[in-house]
Amino acid sequence: MLHRRIHMTTYNIALIGFGGVNRALAELIATKNPLWERDLGFRLNIVAVSDLYLGSVISPNGLDAKTLVEANFAKGGFGQLSGGSAEADNETIIKTAPADLIVEATFTNPKDGEPAVSHCRWALQSGKHVVTTNKGPVAIAAQELKAVAHANGVHFEYEGSVMSGTPVIRMAERTLAGAEVKGFEGILNGTSNFVLGRMEGGLDFATAVKEAQILGYAEADPTADVEGFDVRLKVVILANELLGASLKPEEVTCKGISKLSPSDIENAAAANSRWKLVGSAVRNEDGTVTGSVSPKQLPFEHPLAGVNGATNAVSLNTELLGSVTITGPGAGRIETAYALLSDIIAIHNAQATAKREAA
Amino acid sequence: MLHRRIHMTTYNIALIGFGGVNRALAELIATKNPLWERDLGFRLNIVAVSDLYLGSVISPNGLDAKTLVEANFAKGGFGQLSGGSAEADNETIIKTAPADLIVEATFTNPKDGEPAVSHCRWALQSGKHVVTTNKGPVAIAAQELKAVAHANGVHFEYEGSVMSGTPVIRMAERTLAGAEVKGFEGILNGTSNFVLGRMEGGLDFATAVKEAQILGYAEADPTADVEGFDVRLKVVILANELLGASLKPEEVTCKGISKLSPSDIENAAAANSRWKLVGSAVRNEDGTVTGSVSPKQLPFEHPLAGVNGATNAVSLNTELLGSVTITGPGAGRIETAYALLSDIIAIHNAQATAKREAA
Structure with missing residues (x-):
């Protein structure tokens, strides 16, 4: 233009x-x-x-x-x-x-x-x-x-x-300048998202991880991906960049998906929702910023609920525009x-x- | 940065x-x-x-x-x-x-x-x-x-x-510079998307339109929204801006949602898909650009299938990044x-x- x-x-x-x-x-x-x-x-x-x-x-x-x-x-x-x-x-x-x-x-x-x-x-x-x-x-x-x-x-x-x-940082800082970002939530790890998808398909956690390893989506030691440590680093980067925080990784609460059972998955589906590993941060009333990584049961109509497989997405919560979501590849050479x-x-x-x- | x-x-x-x-x-x-x-x-x-x-x-x-x-x-x-x-x-x-x-x-x-x-x-x-x-x-x-x-x-x-x-133009032109946009498809009209959602909820077209009118989502004459004419103008703008086309509105084929019947909606659901009014354009091999507006039956896992209610979204198809989708409000004061x-x-x-x- x-x-x-x-x-x-x-x-x-x-x-x-x-x-x-x-x-x-x-x-x-x-x-x-x-x-x-x-x-x-x-x-x-x-x-x-x-x-x-x-x-x-x-x-x-x-x-x-x-x-x-x-x-x-x-x-x-x-x-x-x-x-x-x-x-x-x-x-x-x-x-x-x-x-x-x-x-x-x-x-x-x-x-x-x-x-x-x-x-x-x-x-x-x-x-x-x-x-x-x-x-x-x-x-x-x-x-x-x-x-x-x-x-x-x-x-x-x-x-x-x-x-x-997928240009989440520049979208938030440049193309959404003035929209006043107040927080975000995202699906920031393709491996864990793939595993959750396979668990929805009926596999248990261990079998789903094994399949991800065979397909090359998960490493021999999948800990960083499935326990949320990878997402935690990304939450720190986004919180510090977009919300002006100075968070350290250990200040972000972190819970992975390894404890989710087949019945957790089934119960969510019965309630028209699904589990996603969500990394998020929010600016509090007092100006501090709180970040967290945790599995969340999202209703099907939630903007992140339909993000499948190795795709990543971040929903930015803004003052003037409400929720704006960017979805795209989270990996790939x-x-x-x-x-x-x-x-x-x-x-x-x-x-x-x-x-x-x-x- | x-x-x-x-x-x-x-x-x-x-x-x-x-x-x-x-x-x-x-x-x-x-x-x-x-x-x-x-x-x-x-x-x-x-x-x-x-x-x-x-x-x-x-x-x-x-x-x-x-x-x-x-x-x-x-x-x-x-x-x-x-x-x-x-x-x-x-x-x-x-x-x-x-x-x-x-x-x-x-x-x-x-x-x-x-x-x-x-x-x-x-x-x-x-x-x-x-x-x-x-x-x-x-x-x-x-x-x-x-x-x-x-x-x-x-x-x-x-x-x-x-x-x-929702900054679709600047995202494509600025933050995705160099990614080589080859085409796009989008949900670009909140009224028709709301009507389709209500038809999935069991209403017929006329009743869903009436509900949209009562809620203030549709105008007294809903033609521009439900027959795709509004989307067609947006397809022209995006095609000309992002794909270097010089399309005129009458050069974009245009079909709306008024002919979709309750059984069309049911059949789509039975096939794990749903109808969406999709505006799209693609750059052809010979450099020309073709635009169209038409209801499409999208499988549930399609990035646009989960875009509900009055929300809009555009998926950009790029050479280097594959598909990147931006989702956000399509209206509002x-x-x-x-x-x-x-x-x-x-x-x-x-x-x-x-x-x-x-x-």
């Missing part, structure tokens, strides 16, 4: 972690750069990659994304590349790679967020933007990392830390890589503004 | 039409200006109002919003006010009021969009921004009006023309007034950028 000027820009990026998500981003880069140049005004150039298994590589002129994706590197395989090493020296890569932007997609550590928090801090302190899909550093250190970003004149963006590419792209678009738009301002 | 500088600004606005929506905007202005100053960086000042029934008034220093809302004006009542007239001289008001921005909320004319198209054109040609919730001018003349806005260095914004305050506020926020953010650029 608004007219934007297009500035052509190349962002040199370094990928920290080369698992499913960053590999999917490289796949997109291999094919989408011409489209992004035309529609978004920038292209992406991978100048460094670091991965615990594969090693690390810096290439100031850029690595070929297609080769990176298609080469079937063995352990330490980046050591064979020019500028490569069999070791993943994340700190050196982050601090010295000639990158404008660091893409952090290593594993989530729910205790202290490390080493991802350090990855983000090193990058921001070096004057590099950070985009991440990693819940750990956002749930545990967003406030500090935002301050470091601000002090260094760069951006810290993390849309994919909550619902993969390409879907999560899109979250990184959406973060880079946000940075690009802010940068374009700053450039015009300086001109 | 991004740091924005706050510039304090007052926008002088003129309200064209003083029915439910613009009256609700005035209600918000009466109480929310201090909050908006703090959180959004601007306040709104009503310098003119024009209404077919009440007359018109220009007050360069601003009218008191609270008085406007609470005074129980009779026909031609604005004539009693300083700077007022018992006649609604829209053209003079739009062209001469000392307003930065015109808020167009008169009635929707589905044939040629008039007189709203002229209201918008006059305003834009006078160098005034336009925000509107009026489907008519957007469905019929968006391309022309956007060109006039561009030529005059002002903005034409119309989020509320499709789903009231305050909800639609919020759409106008969201348009003004978008203009303000663009203006703030332009100002910094010029500095």
Whole structure:
């Protein structure tokens, strides 16, 4: 609706972690750069990659994304590349790679967020933007990392830390600006939602989890998904971001779905309702924010009751609009890589503004 | 997530039409200006109002919003006010009021969009921004009006023309930038959706419509709602905006719900599905866009099947994210007034950028 000027820009990026998500981003880069140049005004150039298994590589002129994706590197395989090493020296890569932007997609550590928090801090302190899909550093250190970003004149963006590419944070903060978000409730874990769906289909909890594991929806240790710990991190991120809270994970009450029995499921169905694992937070009268994770029996007509399988959804409760719900994928390689792209678009738009301002 | 500088600004606005929506905007202005100053960086000042029934008034220093809302004006009542007239001289008001921005909320004319198209054109040609919730001018003349806005260095914004305050246009264009929208399907008319729900509850079509009329959900002549003509205008707006089409209303096939019988409803339920009036459009292989409005039998697990009552929803089909659905109010006085506020926020953010650029 608004007219934007297009500035052509190349962002040199370094990928920290080369698992499913960053590999999917490289796949997109291999094919989408011409489209992004035309529609978004920038292209992406991978100048460094670091991965615990594969090693690390810096290439100031850029690595070929297609080769990176298609080469079937063995352990330490980046050591064979020019500028490569069999070791993943994340700190050196982050601090010295000639990158404008660091893409952090290593594993989530729910205790202290490390080493991802350090990855983000090193990058921001070096004057590099950070985009991440990693819940750990956002749930545990967003406030500090935002301050470091601000002090260094760069951006810290993390849309994919909550619902993969489904843009719940930007929808709440940008497109619903002025609507006055008072609270939210969401289905924020696809694994537990799939398990509940299979229990409605007649399986008991253990059998449903086993099926989810066979289908690749649940990990060997499903605890984080079914006991609500994954949802709790997402509740912390959303509460702190959308409601201005400063919650820590341990301040959010957390109950999972493992105690639900087949008769609980049947009783809910008999009452025209179904169990969902709901993560929620609300701003109280006194300005404090309370978050919780718990199975809830939702009537069929509840906006979250029809959210099936691995799909995620968040209903935002607003002063001016009432309830607005966004529903979409909560996982997926390409879907999560899109979250990184959406973060880079946000940075690009802010940068374009700053450039015009300086001109 | 991004740091924005706050510039304090007052926008002088003129309200064209003083029915439910613009009256609700005035209600918000009466109480929310201090909050908006703090959180959004601007306040709104009503310098003119024009209404077919009440007359018109220009007050360069601003009218008191609270008085406007609470005074129980009779026909031609604005004539009693300083700077007022018992006649609604829209053209003079739009062209001469000392307003930065015109808020167009008169009635929707589905044939040629008039007189709203002229209201918008006059305003834009006078160098005034336009925000509107009026489907008519957007469905019929968006391309022309956007060109006039561009030529005059002002903005034409119309989020509320499709789903009231639920931000489907900005979500698709802004927060889903780069996700590559390929098509959409939506429940875009609350009246017909309410009627279908009551038919599922056992009523026949005529009785359900009568109930909707008694509850104020349907107009005396329910044709536009139940025959799909209202949805068709919204499909045109979304197809042209999100898919780059240039559809005219008559190019969108249109079938309503009046021919659905109780046995159609029962048969759907027996097949674990329900009828919904679906407006949709898709970009074809050859780049053309096809739009349609038709009742569709959706399986219960379809993302739109659980959208009940007067709620609206649109599922966007995207290349990188698959299906993303936004669900929220599709009507309501305050909800639609919020759409106008969201348009003004978008203009303000663009203006703030332009100002910094010029500095």
